[in-house]
Amino acid sequence: MSDPVNSTLDSLEYRTEVKQLLDILAHSLYTDREIFLRELISNASDALNRVQFEMLTNHEVVDPERELAIHIEVDPDAKVITIRDSGIGMNRDELIENLGTIAHSGARTFLQNASKGPGALEEIIGQFGVGFYSVFMVAEEVTVISRSYRPQDAAARWQSKGDSRFSLGTAEKEDRGTEIRIQLKEDAGEFASTWRLESIIKKHSDYVSFPIYLKAQEDKEEGKVVNRRTALWRQSPSSVEADQYTEFYKQLTFDDQPPLLHVHLVADAPANVRSILYVPSRRERGALRMQPEYGLHLYSRKVLIQNHNRDLLPEYLRFVEGVVDSEDLPLNVSRETVQSNPITRQLRKALTNRLLKELKTLSEQDTEKYITFWHEFGIFLKEGVAMDMASRDQLVDLLRFHSTRTGPDAWVTLREYVERMQPDQKVIYYVVGDSLKSVMRSPHLDYFRKHDLEVLFLADPIDGFMVSSLREYGEKQLQNVDDANLDLPETPAKEEDVESVPDDAFDKLVERVKQVLGDRIRAVREGKTLVDSPARLVSPDDDTARDLQYIRRVLEENYVAPAKVLELNRHHPTVTSLARLVETDEQNELIDPVIEQLFDNLQLLEGAYSGSPADMVERIQRLMAAALRQ
Ligand code: ADP
């Protein structure tokens, strides 16, 4: 490649974020530098997909007959690798825009995490790549010469050493597409070998759907195609080996972990569909996907129509990866019309059904694996129960709960719960809180524990959201145990010899508590369901939105929950002593702080304490001092 002598060679500065990225990459000790090739091939493949899509409707393109392919050439002596594609190409402005700023979402995440230390960076380079710029891990200098598919656009040339600048000029290039010439760094000479490149391509890019030709520069022939190129999803499931699914997954997603589950759907009615869907093994990757990048690859007759289609699965299944190919989608569909196409709706139904069925089978046949799934993605299914009426019936049996019977280590389904309900039990009980620890200690559970009534623990912020739309399972209502008017199967048996606060003393105590707590509580009354706890807070009947408190507390900064009813346990030693003190020594300076603390304890257990820790510590110290004085 000779330097074109021209006067329009401009030198431009990279955007700041690119400079930062390049600086980190240049100094990174990342050992798997080979992924630069995966990134460049993936860009070439994107460019080929785009021109293929363009040509469906536009015949005014440069080189319409040219084979859609990638050619890689190696010069071992000069330590140069050249990668050519016949893709969509870039004009001068596009070169500046695409290779001077940060387009790649992996690269953006990379920069955000740059401060978290080398471990985080390595993981991102490995799993997501950092796009085009990863070439500077191995390149001394990179030259890109590109000719856009638009006949009127001139070819252009971009060049950079990966420092703070790049230069732009004109170029001679007759054919459509992009050519990237990499002058390797001194210490990256190992990559100037066809043997090495072939093994990297097989490892990371085997399923790229366009042929990748590879040859050494001195070879006169065209080079041989080194990638497998199979559209795995178009094969019959019985002919695909398990590790082919895994390899395809890794190459599709760049995830280095195998998927937890795959589903291969081949059907011709009601709609033609060839699809492979994957459930990844970890959600952690999903956190990076919080960027609007999720979605399935949608093909029609092997032409990629969309990279991230979101219409083929309900939103709550956004953690699912995969490919969908349907010959029933018209080839010239625009991305917008995919959404409104009736075929899309049919496909979505078929895919969702199949995936949920597969999860059900997993839950029945491999409990341990299903629980792994549940830990990672259960929250998405809960979201589905809350948001997606169409899937609800299938989703409810996929839910898993901890309960008063399972404890924190085992799980129960709604079906199992109902099957083992007490004979006279009418409803499904649950307790809501902001952590498993606090719901397990909830004073609401006293009665249920004593009577061996199972209560489900709901401790995810999304749980309240879920139960407020899932009001029943089968014929059974779901009921919060903090309900003020629980219709309990029987009243708790009181042991005769337990001391109880007499009526008039109790009335006085109630008055005093009301006076101290004021409008922080709605009312004070006797709690008949309490056994081991001195008190509890119950929601008044009219507080219909209380299950949403936990999620609102997460979402709204200044959220204040509506006041509740305070119930006191007339048999609890703290309450009996307090009542006695109010009756015999109402000036006692311990009374008010004890009432305050009793109330705050309940708020703490519910994860709803909004007061100041300093105030509480001061009060506790006063109470401790008094206790020690006795
Ligand atoms: P990403 O591929 O995630 O968008 P990259 O950093 O890999 O990010 O690439 C940046 C952009 O450069 C691409 O989005 C694309 O527009 C352009 N690009 C890179 N390589 C090519 C190529 N071979 N042909 C056409 N465009 C390309």
Ligand code: MG
């Ligand atoms: Mg890319």
